[in-house]
Amino acid sequence: MxxxxxxxxxxxxxxxxxxxxxxxxxxxxxxxxxxxxxxxxxxxxxxxxxxxxxxxxxxxxxxxxxxxxxxxxxxxxxxxxxxxxxxxxFARMNQILEIDTENYVAVVQPGVINFDLQVELEKKGCYFPPDPSSYKASTLGGNVSECSGGPKCFKYGVTRDYILGLEFVLPNGKIINTGGRNFKSEPGYDLTRILCGSEGILGFITKIIVRVIPTPVTTRTMLATYNKVEDASQTVADIVAAGIVPTTLELMDNLLINTTEDFCHAGLARDAGAVLIIEIDGYPSDMDEQVKTIGEITKKADAREFRVAQSAAEVNQIWASRRCAFGSVARVRPSYGVNDITVPRSNFPKAIEGILKVAKEFGVTIGVVAHAGDGNLHPLILFDQRDAEEVKIVHAAEQALCKMALGLGGTISGEHGIGLVKKKYLDSEFQPVAMEAFRKIKRTFDPENRVNPGKIVEV
Structure with missing residues (x-):
């Protein structure tokens, strides 16, 4: 007190x-x-x-x-x-300080909502590609701290790829500035990259310099529907193998199809095993050939339907289902544990198989939504947190999912971070010498452990 x-x-x-x-x-x-x-x-x-x-x-x-x-x-x-x-x-440090369209740079305070920045950039013909599913609520400071991804990261990269510099208050109260407004690497160590994704354990972000890009001339959005989730996952691998780089490749399985339909009525087929939301962007002359090739690939993988959105309203309808996916599962069970395991794209089909195996082995219900293009999967384990025995089973299943991802050459966290939830699994991915390096970085910035204590690593 x-x-x-x-x-x-x-x-x-x-x-x-x-x-x-x-x-x-x-x-x-x-x-x-x-x-x-x-x-x-x-x-x-x-x-x-x-x-x-x-x-x-x-x-x-x-x-x-x-x-x-x-x-x-x-x-x-x-x-x-x-x-x-x-x-x-930091929610009240929410000012967009500058948008410089000549140099494609914006300067914001950490409490700016991702979506609010997108709206202002759109007025000037620009946008900021990292857009996590929580983009209508999450702040830029949080996005930087977690190095958030989002649907567009397959083509455009994650948050760290768009952070040029930071104003940062150290745990001792001193201010440092890292990076700058240019696109070249800063002299010396790249402190901006160390701070981006540090999950708030090294200090406080007070200003962010972000790189923005011109809004694409043309975008095409497609929806492929499958009887089996395995066929949808194979399509992902086949599209990548064909040399096509979509803006997004988003997958939802049957469970998520039905929970999202209950909520937003996007018109997805309730009896489908999975759907893929596929989006490409670029110049108009490139679009038709890519759409044709993608359609052929989905057909080869036994897609039962492939359609191209014909209007902005149809695009919004398709994306509404994906954006509400997490929250919609509350209609099935009162609680869910969300994972963000990530595997190399070539192993995405094997990861889907692994998730199905874990669900069967532990007797749990798992819905799958994924940034499929970059191998980032979000298995949602549904349960009732009031049931202590069920909670134990869920934690065991989560550990099994992490172990499965590591076995496929992946990682235990693609964008949600380690925090408290996955802290106990971190040393399964990194050797002791790497874990000690993490602790040394924490001690260097925060020798008295005053900022966000107890997260990621013990010091």
Missing amino acids: LSQTVINRLKEIVGENNVVTDKTGLFSYSYDGTLLSGDALGVVSPQTTEQVVELVKYLNEQNIRLVPRGAGTNESGGSIPVENCVVMN
């Missing part, structure tokens, strides 16, 4: 309306996108870098730790408050 003296000082720094200490107000900051929760001593919402610096220095003096937080959509427990912590909420 914070003393009144501390509360008064926090209010002096950020303003009375930007400090939360009552039990009801704190509840909203106790959880994220996982089933985990924790209790914060308080919540502070700075609006400037200077306020962040003051908060860090003052709370250091009080020996109180800090947990950075954006929109709370994190899927790995990375923004859960633990160990005598105050949450630093």
